[in-house]
Amino acid sequence: MRQTKIEWTEVTWNPTTGCTKVSSGCKNCYAEKMALRLKGMGIKKYDNGFELAIHPAVLIEPYKWSSSKVVFVNSMSDLFHEDLPFEFLEKVFTVMNENPKHIFQVLTKRVKLLLEYSSKLHWTDNIWMGVTVESSKYMDRINLLRQVPASIKFLSLEPLLSSLPNLNLDKIDWVIVGGESGINSRPVKKEWVNSILTQCQVQNVPFFFKQWGGMNKKKNGRMLDGEFYNEMPKKYGQILHRI
Numbered sequence: 001m002r003q004t005k006i007e008w009t010e011v012t013w014n015p016t017t018g019c020t021k022v023s024s025g026c027k028n029c030y031a032e033k034m035a036l037r038l039k040g041m042g043i044k045k046y047d048n049g050f051e052l053a054i055h056p057a058v059l060i061e062p063y064k065w066s067s068s069k070v071v072f073v074n075s076m077s078d079l080f081h082e083d084l085p086f087e088f089l090e091k092v093f094t095v096m097n098e099n100p101k102h103i104f105q106v107l108t109k110r111v112k113l114l115l116e117y118s119s120k121l122h123w124t125d126n127i128w129m130g131v132t133v134e135s136s137k138y139m140d141r142i143n144l145l146r147q148v149p150a151s152i153k154f155l156s157l158e159p160l161l162s163s164l165p166n167l168n169l170d171k172i173d174w175v176i177v178g179g180e181s182g183i184n185s186r187p188v189k190k191e192w193v194n195s196i197l198t199q200c201q202v203q204n205v206p207f208f209f210k211q212w213g214g215m216n217k218k219k220n221g222r223m224l225d226g227e228f229y230n231e232m233p234k235k236y237g238q239i240l241h242r243i
Contacts, residue, residue, distance in 0.1 A: 002014075004072065004075065006072060006075070006210075007208075007210050007211070007222065007230075008105075008176055008208050008210060008232075009070050009071065009072040009105055010069050010070040010071070011069050011070070011071055011072070012071070012072045012073075012075040012076075013058070013061060013062065013071050013072070013073055013074075013104075014045075014055065014058065014073075014074055014075060014076045014077060015054065015055055015056075015058045015059055015073070015074065015079075015088075015091075015092050015095075016052065016053065016054050016055065016074055016076075016077040016079065016081070016084060016088070016092075017035060017045060017046065017050075017052075017053050017055065017074075017076045017077050018035065018048060018049070018050045018051045018052040018053050018076070018077055019031065019032070019050065019052065019076075019077050019078050019081060020052070020081070022109050022110065023109055023134065023137075023138060024134060024135060024137070024161060025109070025132055025134030025135075025158075025159055025161065026109070027186075028159075028180060028182060028183075028184055028185060028186075030181075030182065031050070031075065031076045031077070032050045033182075034076065035049055035050040035076060036049050036050060052077065052081055052083050052084065054084070054085075054088050056088075056091075059091060059092070059095050062095055062096075062099045062102055063095075063098070063099060065099075065102065068101040068102055068103075069102045069103070070102075070103045070105065071102050071103065071104050071105065072105050072107070073092070073096075073104050073105060073106045073107075074106070074107075078107075078108050078109065078110055079092065079106055079108060080108040080110040080113045080114045080117065081110065082110065082113060086117065086120075089117065089121070090120075090121070093121050093122060093127070094122075096124065096126065096127050097122050097124045097127075099126070100124060100125075100126050101126075102126060103126050103128060103236070104126060104127050104128065105128045105130065105154075106127065106128065106129050106130065107130040107131070107132060107156055108129075108130075108131060108132070109131065109132045109138075109141070111131050111140075111141040111144040111145060112144065114129070114131075114144070114145075114148060115144050115147055115148060118147070118148045118149060119149075123148075123149045123150050123151065124151075125151040125152075127150055127151070127152075128150065128151075128152040128153075128154060128173075128174075128233070129145065129148050129150035129152070129153055129154070130145075130153070130154040130155060130156050130174075130176075131144075131145045131155060131156070132155075132156045132157075132158070133155055133156070133157055133164065134157070134158070134159055134160065134161045134162075135160075135161040135162035135164075136162050136163065136164055136165070137162075139164070139167075142155065142167075142168065142172065143168075145172075146170065146171045146172070151235075152173045152174065152233050152235065152236070153171060153172055153173055153174075154172065154173055154174035154175065154176065154233070155169075155172060155174070155175045155176065156176045156178075157175065157176065157177045157178070157196060158176060158177060158178035158179070158180075158210060159178065159179060159180030159181075159185070159186065159188070159213065160177055160178065160179060160180075160188045160192055160193070160196075161180075161186055161188075162192070163189070163191070163192045163195060164192065164195070164196055164199075165195065167196065167199045167203075169199065169200065169203040169205045170203075172205055173205070173206070173233040173234070173235070174205065174206050174208065174231075174232065174233045175196065175200050175205055175206070175207050175208065176208045176210055177193055177196055177197075177207070177208070177209050177210065178209070178210030178211045178213060179211060179212045179213030179214065179217075179220075180213045180214075181211065181213035181214060181215075181217040182213075182215070182217075183215065185213055185214055185215065187214075188212065188213060193209065193224060194224070194225075197209075197224065197229070206231035206232055206233055206234060207229050207231050208229060208230060208231055208232070209222055209224050209228070209229040210222060
């Protein structure tokens with residue numbers, strides 16, 4: 001477990017690390033840069049850099065946390081990576097099933113594999129399932145997510161690379177929006193963000209604005225028209241004060 005500065009969660013837990021690029025949102029992957037940096041620092045978990053690796057010893061960690069946590073699972077990988085053995089994925093789900101006091105937030109771009117596996121996995125209410133939709137090219141991911149039997153389904157529209165008109169948010173419980181940050185970050189347009197906010201409000205879906213991003217994301221901040229948008233899924237409003 002690691003404390004994190006990711007605004008919509010509390011801690012990260014990485015039973016796997018490493019990934020491969022699958023779509024345009026992966027171009028400037030922060031996790032890849034971080035993994036290579038940690039390898040250079042001699043951190044054993046990243047001996048293979050950003051190649052996919054499983055870490056069975058990490059599975060015991062959630063059982064040891066004394067207080068409840070909001071946990072982003074695999075901030076440094078994709079739990080539905082095609083090279084991850086299904087048996088290990090099952091073990092990760094068993095850990096989440098057996099720790100109901102924690103909320104586990106899982107995010108993937110590999111929605112077809114998610115859907116293929118979803119009926120074989122046990123979805124307890126503390127597992128939130130999300131998909132990344134970085135541009136209009138990948139809107140089909142939302143339709144596939146709708147078919148997954150997770151109690152909370154959410155969208156991460158980050159890095160937002162295009163407008164997303166005509167969002168159908170039926171059965172979607174939460175929307176996160178953010179611009180890309182770092183060197184060579186691609187710009188996000190305010191009208192794209194405002195359009196998504198309006199669509200969320202019309203469809204009564206909680207909206208969380210993470211950041212404008214850019215070269216200096218701290219300076220650019222995360223206010224939208226003078227307001228912070230920190231909404232969380234309605235069923236879990238009690239965690240708002242912790243995020």
